[in-house]
Amino acid sequence: MSTPELQDRPPTSAALLPERSENEGRFSPVAACWICEGLQLAPVLPVRFEFSIYREQDPELADYTNAALNLNRCGDCGFMQPAGLPTLPEFFSRMYDTRWSPDWVEMEFTAAYRDPVFQTVLRELGRRVAGQPRRLLDVGAHVGKFVDLAARSGWDSEGIELNPTTASFAARKTGRKIHQQRAEALADAGLSFDAVTILDVLEHIPDPVPVLTGLQKLLTPGGWIAVKVPCGENQLRKERWRTRLQAGYRINLADNLVHVNHFTPRALRLALERAGFTDIELTLGAPEELPLRPGLDVKGRLSRGFRQTVYHLGRTLPGGVNTPLAMNLQAYARRAR
Numbered sequence: 459m460s461t462p463e464l465q466d467r468p469p470t471s472a473a474l475l476p477e478r479s480e481n482e483g484r485f486s487p488v489a490a491c492w493i494c495e496g497l498q499l500a501p502v503l504p505v506r507f508e509f510s511i512y513r514e515q516d517p518e519l520a521d522y523t524n525a526a527l528n529l530n531r532c533g534d535c536g537f538m539q540p541a542g543l544p545t546l547p548e549f550f551s552r553m554y555d556t557r558w559s560p561d562w563v564e565m566e567f568t569a570a571y572r573d574p575v576f577q578t579v580l581r582e583l584g585r586r587v588a589g590q591p592r593r594l595l596d597v598g599a600h601v602g603k604f605v606d607l608a609a610r611s612g613w614d615s616e617g618i619e620l621n622p623t624t625a626s627f628a629a630r631k632t633g634r635k636i637h638q639q640r641a642e643a644l645a646d647a648g649l650s651f652d653a654v655t656i657l658d659v660l661e662h663i664p665d666p667v668p669v670l671t672g673l674q675k676l677l678t679p680g681g682w683i684a685v686k687v688p689c690g691e692n693q694l695r696k697e698r699w700r701t702r703l704q705a706g707y708r709i710n711l712a713d714n715l716v717h718v719n720h721f722t723p724r725a726l727r728l729a730l731e732r733a734g735f736t737d738i739e740l741t742l743g744a745p746e747e748l749p750l751r752p753g754l755d756v757k758g759r760l761s762r763g764f765r766q767t768v769y770h771l772g773r774t775l776p777g778g779v780n781t782p783l784a785m786n787l788q789a790y791a792r793r794a795r
């Protein structure tokens with residue numbers, strides 16, 4: 459398949475997906491930028507859907523297979539978001555209704571590949587939040603790894619995890635409170651924390667500003683939030699290079715709407731400002747350390763080394779967060795006192 463839209467030139471609608479009649483009623487259009495409310499949205503990439511594995515579990519979701527949608531870029535802040543959202547009720551919860559196997563869940567907890575990200579965030583929050591006890595809430599706690607590391611670093615940590623399998627595992631494994639409720643419910647119940655973390659989660663939730671506004675309400679005055687997201691702009695740039703180097707490679711950055719928000723540094727800062735945060739600090743997000751295959755795994759080691767070098771270069775370079783070196787964005791911001 460030719461992919462003319464993947465070239466580095468202004469995309470045209472003709473290069474992307476035509477409106478298809480079988481799309482009728484499946485998506486409700488998103489007409490303005492979720493971050494800056496800009497109306498200059500232009501298509502950059504097709505979003506594909508492949509849900510045939512849900513055929514037994516959720517036939518309505520499986521019906522989205524082969525539906526067609528574009529990812530749009532905002533001409534004002536560079537944020538990328540889908541041209542529409544699925545009209546299927548609870549689309550995202552249904553997509554994440556994954557029945558993980560006990561072995562996989564245990565492996566996710568034991569694995570250390572996200573530790574560099576977690577340790578960096580704990581170190582940075584530790585510098586910002588003084589005193590004891592320090593309460594921390596991790597949003598999207600998954601198997602509880604970060605909640606556990608935070609507790610070991612002296613935080614009184616809790617988590618939010620909506621997937622019942624991972625939530626109950628995390629609670630059992632860490633002995634910490636793992637809420638199976640949305641953030642608004644915790645704020646309504648009067649809970650508050652000195653730090654809230656949302657790491658590699660915000661890119662999965664449509665319309666991020668209200669999400670951040672809700673998290674702000676969970677912070678004590680002067681409390682800190684730590685947000686980590688992929689840098690959509692640079693991830694797309696990297697993927698475009700890959701299509702040039704690897705014949706037949708197709709960019710899948712937004713497929714199935716797993717990543718629904720694609721941030722630029724400017725868009726992340728703006729989102730935090732609009733949610734009411736102050737003292738916003740933006741930097742590069744630490745890369746994950748993907749496991750090596752048994753043996754020498756030269757390719758794996760080279761890839762690790764390359765990602766580390768890019769990260770450290772970007773951190774050292776003044777304004778590095780605004781360069782193509784920033785594959786991930788890490789923000790710290792506080793609730794006004």
Ligand SMILES: [Zn+2]
Pocket residue numbers: 491492493494495496532533534535536537
């Ligand atoms: Zn915008």
